[in-house]
Amino acid sequence: MLITPGNLLATINTPDDLRKLDKSRLPQVADELRQFIIDDVSVYGGHFGASLGVVELTVALHYVFNTPDDQLIWDVGHQAYGHKILTGRRDKFYTNRFYKGLSGFPKRKESEYDAFGVGHSSTSISAALGMAVASQLQGNLKRNHIAVIGDGALTAGEAFEGMNHAGATDSNLLIVLNDNCMSIDPNVGALREYLTDITTSHTYNKVKDEVWNLLGKMDKLGKTAQELVSQVQSGIKSSLLEQSNLFESLNLRYFGPIDGHDIDHLVSVLADLKHIPGPKLLHILTVKGKGYGPAEKDQTKWHAPGLFDKVTGVIHKKIYDAPQPPKYQDVFGNTLVELAEQNLRIVGVTPAMPSGSSMNLMMKAMPKRAFDVGIAEQHAVTFSAGMATQGEVVFCNIYSTFMQRAYDQVIHDVCIQELPVIFCLDRAGFAGADGPTHHGAYDIAYMRCIPNMIVAAPMNEQELRNMMFTAQSDEVQQGKRAFTIRYPRGEGVMSNWRTPLEKQVVGKGRMISDGENVAILTIGHIGNYAVQAIELLAKEGIQPAHFDMRYVKPLDQELLHQIFSRFDRVLTVEDGCVMGGFGSSILEFMANQGYMARVKRLGIPDAVIEHGEQIELQRECGFDPQGIADSVRELLFTGRTITV
Numbered sequence: 299m300l301i302t303p304g305n306l307l308a309t310i311n312t313p314d315d316l317r318k319l320d321k322s323r324l325p326q327v328a329d330e331l332r333q334f335i336i337d338d339v340s341v342y343g344g345h346f347g348a349s350l351g352v353v354e355l356t357v358a359l360h361y362v363f364n365t366p367d368d369q370l371i372w373d374v375g376h377q378a379y380g381h382k383i384l385t386g387r388r389d390k391f392y393t394n395r396f397y398k399g400l401s402g403f404p405k406r407k408e409s410e411y412d413a414f415g416v417g418h419s420s421t422s423i424s425a426a427l428g429m430a431v432a433s434q435l436q437g438n439l440k441r442n443h444i445a446v447i448g449d450g451a452l453t454a455g456e457a458f459e460g461m462n463h464a465g466a467t468d469s470n471l472l473i474v475l476n477d478n479c480m481s482i483d484p485n486v487g488a489l490r491e492y493l494t495d496i497t498t499s500h501t502y503n504k505v506k507d508e509v510w511n512l513l514g515k516m517d518k519l520g521k522t523a524q525e526l527v528s529q530v531q532s533g534i535k536s537s538l539l540e541q542s543n544l545f546e547s548l549n550l551r552y553f554g555p556i557d558g559h560d561i562d563h564l565v566s567v568l569a570d571l572k573h574i575p576g577p578k579l580l581h582i583l584t585v586k587g588k589g590y591g592p593a594e595k596d597q598t599k600w601h602a603p604g605l606f607d608k609v610t611g612v613i614h615k616k617i618y619d620a621p622q623p624p625k626y627q628d629v630f631g632n633t634l635v636e637l638a639e640q641n642l643r644i645v646g647v648t649p650a651m652p653s654g655s656s657m658n659l660m661m662k663a664m665p666k667r668a669f670d671v672g673i674a675e676q677h678a679v680t681f682s683a684g685m686a687t688q689g690e691v692v693f694c695n696i697y698s699t700f701m702q703r704a705y706d707q708v709i710h711d712v713c714i715q716e717l718p719v720i721f722c723l724d725r726a727g728f729a730g731a732d733g734p735t736h737h738g739a740y741d742i743a744y745m746r747c748i749p750n751m752i753v754a755a756p757m758n759e760q761e762l763r764n765m766m767f768t769a770q771s772d773e774v775q776q777g778k779r780a781f782t783i784r785y786p787r788g789e790g791v792m793s794n795w796r797t798p799l800e801k802q803v804v805g806k807g808r809m810i811s812d813g814e815n816v817a818i819l820t821i822g823h824i825g826n827y828a829v830q831a832i833e834l835l836a837k838e839g840i841q842p843a844h845f846d847m848r849y850v851k852p853l854d855q856e857l858l859h860q861i862f863s864r865f866d867r868v869l870t871v872e873d874g875c876v877m878g879g880f881g882s883s884i885l886e887f888m889a890n891q892g893y894m895a896r897v898k899r900l901g902i903p904d905a906v907i908e909h910g911e912q913i914e915l916q917r918e919c920g921f922d923p924q925g926i927a928d929s930v931r932e933l934l935f936t937g938r939t940i941t942v
């Protein structure tokens with residue numbers, strides 16, 4: 299179903315159409331754009347509040363700057379729906395985040411207006427600076443390079459690395475700081491306090507007024523904006539602006555704060571800034587969810603609300619006849635609180651995903667022992683390591699994809715120092731509609747090669763609880779190895795999941811069902827698909843055996859010896875990259891032990907797998923229940939696959 303645009307929006311197929319309009323018509327464009335986003339997301343889903351908050355900014359940027367020649371980069375990109383709609387993708391927008399449809403994030407392959415692919419936060423400044431420096435090297439001094447970054451994304455180290463470098467250049471870079479005082483959950487940390495102070499400080503507002511007054515007189519005075527700005531700045535040389543403005547201290551000219559919903563003012567300010575060379579930062583204040591009451595009120599819930607009734611603001615909930623399994627994240631959150639009540643040394647750490655990881659349960663129950671550290675995965679890991687040196691039992695929960703940011707910290711700060719930090723990697727496997735930037739594809743491969751690291755994956759909720767229980771036990775903590783537990787986005791399989799906690803033997807797998815001719819070895823939740831595949835095969839009289847290995851590292855060697863002495867056809871299944879993953883670990887075992895067998899490995903291939911529902915992507919990669927059954931048939935009835 300196409301969403302019907304308003305009359306004016308319907309005439310805008312590219313930013314060129316927008317730029318032909320009189321400035322007085324821009325508020326109408328913004329209103330229609332906002333309505334279009336509400337209409338679309340209510341029916342098709344996706345990220346919501348962030349895009350509503352930057353509607354005016356989006357229109358103003360495309361109006362003032364000469365996109366796509368001017369390079370516009372949206373940090374994270376979850377707020378770029380308006381940008382997509384104005385840049386030729388309005389009629390396809392109903393496919394946003396669907397299998398084979400538009401990506402939910404800017405993507406270079408999708409449009410020339412998407413200057414840089416995003417999804418993970420805080421890359422925009424570095425990328426825009428790289429482009430700006432390249433433009434300089436190529437003699438193009440006119441091109442503008444704009445990074446739009448949120449206050450949440452600004453908490454990450456990479457944003458500061460970019461600003462630190464930018465301030466030492468004369469590159470043509472504009473950073474627009476979109477400050478809405480929110481990350482997904484409320485933004486945290488000293489920087490948030492600083493931005494609030496700067497927003498409310500009389501001194502800054504006075505300075506800001508002086509700058510804008512002068513810029514406003516630019517035409518009459520016949521001076522260049524550059525001259526005027528330096529005039530203002532030299533006038534206040536030793537003032538508070540230079541001494542204590544964080545951005546000024548980094549050599550970025552600071553402008554603002556201004557109202558990011560006043561489109562008229564935004565356009566004038568951006569038009570002025572366009573003529574000011576060098577690195578500069580415009581601080582705008584916006585409201586996440588702007589223009590849609592419920593989203594303004596509960597900004598966390600409306601970050602990505604799912605489908606909703608746009609008139610009543612009621613978010614649709616699926617109705618089931620029977621109790622449904624909980625999400626893995628909730629099993630994690632509840633079990634953590636349960637464990638922390640008994641073990642007073644337990645602490646929790648999340649980098650900016652309290653709701654997404656359900657760490658918010660512990661933050662609420664034990665506010666002093668659970669920490670949201672901002673979008674700062676590297677810091678989260680080293681901070682955890684620091685606490686572990688003092689005997690704290692740390693559960694550091696990071697989405698698998700975001701843990702990629704903190705790889706050095708895992709090796710250098712945790713494993714080399716033999717610190718038993720517990721990493722709970724949520725969203726392991728396909729993330730679904732968020733797509734390749736968010737798939738948790740690589741964690742098995744990147745964790746299992748690190749010394750002093752245990753890697754486990756639960757097949758169900760009970761297993762997750764038991765793995766958490768095991769990881770925090772004195773015996774395992776004293777073993778001085780880090781402990782990774784990976785589990786997927788979404789629901790488990792047990793409606794009655796509050797099972798008694800039982801300690802596991804680290805590195806022990808289990809047989810799920812016995813069979814003949816083929817052994818299926820699985821790791822984690824995907825083992826449930828093997829169970830379904832076996833049910834399908836049973837109808838044909840085929841009965842493979844199934845083993846849930848539980849631990850990728852250490853592998854259950856005893857069980858593997860039993861398996862390879864009985865089976866010469868083996869299928870491994872994982873919801874992670876095949877290269878270097880669980881299946882590879884089985885091949886290594888075979889090579890080391892001298893076993894010969896036909897082995898087929900199912901998992902995520904060496905390719906970028908796009909977005910779609912998890913099951914669609916698993917099907918594409920051949921490890922949905924049907925695909926697993928097909929592979930068993932292939933091992934049984936067709937030629938060789940892999941021989942070691």
Ligand SMILES: Cc1ncc(C[n+]2csc(CCOP(=O)(O)OP(=O)(O)O)c2C)c(N)n1
Pocket residue numbers: 348351374376377417418419447448449450451452476478480481482586650651673675700703
């Ligand atoms: C490296 C990384 N960590 C975590 C996330 C998850 N995440 C996506 S948006 C977001 C909040 C961003 O806040 P902000 O930049 O202020 O943008 P807003 O949503 O407020 O517009 C977070 C934590 C991410 N995309 N990348």
Ligand SMILES: CC(=O)[C@@H](O)[C@H](O)COP(=O)(O)O
Pocket residue numbers: 374376417482602654725732787
């Ligand atoms: C844009 C971003 O990175 C997050 O909003 C992400 O989409 C959250 O994913 P979940 O919905 O799985 O928590």
Ligand SMILES: [Mg+2]
Pocket residue numbers: 448449450451476477478479480481
């Ligand atoms: Mg924000």
